[in-house]
Amino acid sequence: MDFQDKKAIYLQIADYVCDKILLAQWPPGVRIPSVRDLGVELEVNPNTVMRTYDFLQQKEIIYNKRGIGYFAADDAIDRIKSYRREQFLETELPHFFRNLYLLNISLEEIEERFKAFIEVEFK
Known part of the structure; x- marks a missing residue:
């Protein structure tokens, strides 16, 4: 993924995740990639992905099932x-x-x- 200088990387990753949900590649209710897997895929530090997931959880776009992973919310x-x-x-x-x-x-x-x-x- 090519990142821009004008916007924080975690917000650019949030846009990427949202695009995947909107394009039905990661539909609501279906598990999305783990923090580590998405970090590897995008070649970023897992802490950056974790910040993205925290941000998206605050917006109630994704949610975490402990021990299972992250999922797109039904109304994502x-x-x-x-x-x-x-x-x-x-x-x-x-x-x-x-x-x-x-x-x-x-x-x-x-x-x-x-x-x-x-x-x-x-x-």
């Missing part, structure tokens, strides 16, 4: 979408709006490009 998909929506609205959208204003890009142009993007990527 809804929780992930809610968390990501909140992050997007608080951090990315203000930057996006600033660029729209500075570059004099209209909302109509954005809407046209958004529709084209959806057509190409999701149909």
Whole structure:
């Protein structure tokens, strides 16, 4: 996994785990990789993965069954979408709006490009 400098590694791993859950590769109720296994897979220290799992447990996206392992919560998909929506609205959208204003890009142009993007990527 290629990590970015602008975001903490444990949060980037959390995004990776959430992507796997959203893509149904790690469905709710199914055991996810252990701390050690994910550390090996991503070539990071297991302590970093543990920090990620602690963070995701606080968000109630995953849970731990003692002695068995970690699992995606039954409502993990809804929780992930809610968390990501909140992050997007608080951090990315203000930057996006600033660029729209500075570059004099209209909302109509954005809407046209958004529709084209959806057509190409999701149909």
